[in-house]
Amino acid sequence: MAEPVRVVFIGAGPGAADLITVRGAQRLAQAQVVLYDALTDPALRELAPQARWVDVGKRGFGHATGQAAINALLVQAALAHDRVVRLKGGDPSVFGRLEEEMLALAAEGIPFEVVPGVSAALAAAADTQRPLTRRGTGRSVSLTTAMTHLGILQATRTADTEVFYMAGRQLGALASKLQQAGWPGDTPVCVVSRAGWPDACTTDHTVASLAEATAPHADRPAVVTVGAGAQPVQSAMARVKTPPLERHQAGDDAPAA
Numbered sequence: 001m002a003e004p005v006r007v008v009f010i011g012a013g014p015g016a017a018d019l020i021t022v023r024g025a026q027r028l029a030q031a032q033v034v035l036y037d038a039l040t041d042p043a044l045r046e047l048a049p050q051a052r053w054v055d056v057g058k059r060g061f062g063h064a065t066g067q068a069a070i071n072a073l074l075v076q077a078a079l080a081h082d083r084v085v086r087l088k089g090g091d092p093s094v095f096g097r098l099e100e101e102m103l104a105l106a107a108e109g110i111p112f113e114v115v116p117g118v119s120a121a122l123a124a125a126a127d128t129q130r131p132l133t134r135r136g137t138g139r140s141v142s143l144t145t146a147m148t149h150l151g152i153l154q155a156t157r158t159a160d161t162e163v164f165y166m167a168g169r170q171l172g173a174l175a176s177k178l179q180q181a182g183w184p185g186d187t188p189v190c191v192v193s194r195a196g197w198p199d200a201c202t203t204d205h206t207v208a209s210l211a212e213a214t215a216p217h218a219d220r221p222a223v224v225t226v227g228a229g230a231q232p233v234q235s236a237m238a239r240v241k242t243p244p245l246e247r248h249q250a251g252d253d254a255p256a257a
């Protein structure tokens with residue numbers, strides 16, 4: 001008989017605790033130990049009040065942080081307990097260092113499973129009500145990190161819609177890299193920070209004007225959507241359903257534009 005799973009990698013989703021999956025919440029409720037990253041919502045703790053919660057996110061961990069230290073802690077927890085949860089922001093399989101952690105467990109023969117979550121790009125699409133794929137104009141989506149593993153900023157044009165993660169601090173530089181990669185200067189770009197949270201912020205730009213997004217998103221995790229999926233869903237629909245943010249700003253009895 002196969003050995004029972006000892007570690008569950010769970011995607012917490014990008015923000016509010018209710019964006020975790022039902023399966024993720026059920027596994028959390030059974031956890032004895034939860035290793036979590038600083039980005040995830042503290043309200044998630046209510047789903048596993050009995051567990052010991054250990055912050056292994058960069059902020060919580062102090063100088064000692066490093067993937068190797070996290071791997072070691074994970075293995076240690078799994079050797080001491082039957083039900084360990086490794087909670088990650090968004091989806092564990094998207095820029096989540098999942099491979100390293102899986103390898104560390106596998107090296108010790110520790111069985112694990114992965115429960116998916118809502119990745120930031122998808123939460124941003126939902127917040128802005130802009131589908132990432134568009135019939136006729138958007139057949140492909142690329143999830144891309146703007147940073148190479150060596151910390152070098154790089155842009156690409158590999159899909160009709162390209163969503164860049166980890167670019168928030170260098171939006172001005174990203175603008176020129178995008179143009180070098182072949183995106184025309186007037187291509188629509190949408191930046192969403194804290195997607196999935198009640199205080200999510202969305203701004204619209206073009207590739208050429210992307211630098212102006214720096215201030216409104218300073219010190220907030222952000223994704224940058226470029227191309228087909230950055231285009232607002234047009235006029236006829238806007239009249240039927242005003243996005244919540246605009247409605248809020250305009251006041252309750254302002255007529256729809």
Ligand code: SAH
Pocket residue numbers: 014015039088089090091092093094095096118119120121124164165166167168192193194195196197221222223
């Ligand atoms: N596994 C995560 C990504 C982790 S990498 C996921 O699937 O979403 C960290 C990057 O994700 C940040 O630099 C930022 O680009 C993005 N990110 C994470 N949470 C976000 C959020 N709530 N809103 C916008 N971007 C977010």
